[in-house]
Amino acid sequence: MLNFSREKYLKVTGGALELREEIERVVDKVYEKGFKNIFLIGSGGAVATFYPFEFMINSTSTIPAYAEIAAEFVLQNHKQFSAESLVILSSLSGTTQETVAAAKYCKGIGATTIGLTGEYNKPLADTVDFPIVNFAENDFASDSNQLILYLLTFKLMNKNGDFPNFEAFAGQLEVLPEKLLDAKEQFEAKAEEFAVAFKDEPYHMVVGSGNTWGRAYSYAMCVLEEMQWIKTKSIHAAEFFHGTLELVEEGTSVILLKGEDETRPLMERVEQFAEKYTKKLTVLDTKDYELEGISEEFRKYLSSIVTSTLLQRLSVHLEDKRNHSLEIRRYYRTVAY
Amino acid sequence: MLNFSREKYLKVTGGALELREEIERVVDKVYEKGFKNIFLIGSGGAVATFYPFEFMINSTSTIPAYAEIAAEFVLQNHKQFSAESLVILSSLSGTTQETVAAAKYCKGIGATTIGLTGEYNKPLADTVDFPIVNFAENDFASDSNQLILYLLTFKLMNKNGDFPNFEAFAGQLEVLPEKLLDAKEQFEAKAEEFAVAFKDEPYHMVVGSGNTWGRAYSYAMCVLEEMQWIKTKSIHAAEFFHGTLELVEEGTSVILLKGEDETRPLMERVEQFAEKYTKKLTVLDTKDYELEGISEEFRKYLSSIVTSTLLQRLSVHLEDKRNHSLEIRRYYRTVAY
Known part of the structure; x- marks a missing residue:
């Protein structure tokens, strides 16, 4: 394939899948605290990657899910959002201005925050309660993020009683x-x-x-x-x-x-x-x-x-x-x- | 103004505002039954007219609001949607295929349905629990619908305790x-x-x-x-x-x-x-x-x-x-x- 490295692709996607145990630990901790809805917050490609998951959560689970554009979200004063919300944010670089600002806003309100990002020691990872980090080249970031989101959101739904076959699903993601x-x-x-x-x-x-x-x-x-x-x-x-x-x-x-x-x-x-x-x-x-x-x-x-x-x-x-x-x-x- | 009739415009918008009493009666009945969220359902221009109201309800009220595209909504199996939902649908002609199908779907599930439309004795008005009818030329339909939605959704929020100044607001809409x-x-x-x-x-x-x-x-x-x-x-x-x-x-x-x-x-x-x-x-x-x-x-x-x-x-x-x-x-x- 033109300009393509199988090795890099398998490394990036494999890196995402290796996070499964950590993701399940995060899900357990999130459930310990409890939450009443999920906010998926990003800008551009990142919020777009959330749209399918908003759709799938709302079709599969009784947990309300809202995908929101970061820069608008911090201005809107969304009344469903509270300290009892679970927030998932995403920025590959970990530096997307609006997304980092949204993470800070959410923390300020006391919500639980999870950040999907490519690097530690960047503003997004440093701000959220639970950074989930997988390095990815720009062209593979979307696949990496989606794999992480399949593990994360489907485990969340599973624990809520909405997606009983999570084990089989996560197992199949391996291939x-x-x-x-x-x-x-x-x-x-x-x-x-x-x-x-x-x-x-x-x-x-x-x-x-x-x-x-x-x-x-x-x-x-x-x-x-x-x-x-x-x-x-x-x-x-x-x-x-x-x-x-x-x-x-x-x-x-x-x-x-x-x-x-x-x-x-x-x-x-x-x-x-x-x-x-x-x-x-x-x-x-x-x-x-x-x-x-x-x-x-x-x-x-x-x-x-x-x-x-x-x-x-x-x-x-x-x-x-x-x-x-x-x-x-x-x-x-x-x-x- | 080019190709414009003040008389027609004032008639259409006045017609919308004259519905205030009827709208408040509908709101009372809707509250008698009770509801836990609002679905705003339409296609094209109609769903687009709902987007601002979804935004304003979510910024102003604790009632969750979802604007949904009719043809997708009937396929999605949205888990927040139930017999306890209040649905507002809109179709000027009252015949928009997908919107009428959505109205029937919502009725089938037992949700309370309100239909904004231009004519009685058309499929939308005939299907919903509460038709709210104001004849409007195509070019004034959006203003007519919005006036009705200001009265309807702000009254709903008012009754929920979220918008105390409804009386003043509705009064000012008159001018x-x-x-x-x-x-x-x-x-x-x-x-x-x-x-x-x-x-x-x-x-x-x-x-x-x-x-x-x-x-x-x-x-x-x-x-x-x-x-x-x-x-x-x-x-x-x-x-x-x-x-x-x-x-x-x-x-x-x-x-x-x-x-x-x-x-x-x-x-x-x-x-x-x-x-x-x-x-x-x-x-x-x-x-x-x-x-x-x-x-x-x-x-x-x-x-x-x-x-x-x-x-x-x-x-x-x-x-x-x-x-x-x-x-x-x-x-x-x-x-x-």
Whole structure:
């Protein structure tokens, strides 16, 4: 695979999975104190990674879950938030201004705080009650974070009595990185084809639903816009028919992130529409990937990580074919604002 | 004002305000039965109109509020939703497929349902426990719905002990339509200027936060995309700096919907950035409008309706200068999908 190190990927994802024991200890401590709801707080890609988990918790568990944008959260005075809340924050660098400020705000109110981050001795790890640390390169951070969140949030739900099969689920996660590598391999040629065909495309619609909606939102914003300077519209499949559809013409690029959760029919409806009205339809369907060793009952939860692992390959090929490094920024951490 | 009837506007908004007594009766009945949370359910522009109210309820009241997209909601199996939920649905025509299906789903589970709609004897009004009906032309529907929602949700919060000044607030709403007319008049020249300057602009960023975020989302999707076939990106001010900012160049149109709630500093930050990096910055600031008779303490809640009332003028001038009727659709209710 282009610009890809299997070793690094397995090290990062393996590092995430090795945290299982520590994560379960944190969950035990959190339950000792007790909590009445979960706030998932981040900015940009980090909050987007929380959206699938907000969706899955609200679909699976009686614990109320709220994914919130850090900079807005500290201003809003959210009335469900209190010392009895459990907060999970995320910042790979551990220095994202707004997220660190949110961590301090939450601590100030007395809530229990867990921080997912790439390094100790950075503001996020130093602020929260429970830092959960796994070093990850930028391109693997999303997979690392998601693995940690599968362990953390599903264990939380399990202890709440909502997800009895946690043992089997966590056991199967052990094989997931190898299966995600297989998926990447299988997708590689298609990723390259996409990049060749669409390298000069000025605009993409990116559509998701359920636990792929967060991936659609972040791929559009954090990769296509931020790293490739290409215009996008991310749109939820259930909202697609209430406005954005009118822009679709024969030459409009529409990218569908089709997962396997309850909302799959929403994506099928958009797909049927797009097949008729554009010649530039790209479908990433998690169902096309075998994921040997993963039970049918767990597949739906994994749509978000399968999607992001595939999208990571798209990014590498876009970088290559467009000759536009994923690292350059006009503004972010380049100028002050 | 171009293509505008004061009489019709005052009739529609007056019709909404005349519902106050009926709305308070509904609130009493809803409290008799009891409820533990509020679900605000719609599609497209209707769910977008709920977003500000979700934000305001969660900032003001201990009643948990969830705004949900109808078509996803019926598939998700949301665990906070139960027979003890209060549901507010909205569809102007009363026929929006997904919203009517959601109403039936909610009834099936035994939740209390309120439906905001433009007509009796249509599926939405026929399905819900409490139809609240006010006829509105499409271009005034958003103001009508918001007035009804100010009365309904603030009365619900008042009865919960969270908003003691409801009487004063509801009293002041009586003068609001006249003040919104003044605001429209004051904005008229600016709206026309915008349409002249931007009639051929192929892409706009539309930015909001707090209770203007829903307006940004829906103006981008339901007007610029659906009714004018112009590409957009709606982006929350707190997320702007995590990706979308990288697209900003000297010639990028950025439209800011600046309100007066707690999140105003987020908009100011985007404004300061945009002032530096684009020559095509448009700021709609609710603070520029006097709204005589409205107390300072209530102004922040009204940012969403002030914003939408101004945006309605933008639409009319875009229609005119672009010679593109707000009524034509390529697909919506034109082809089957």
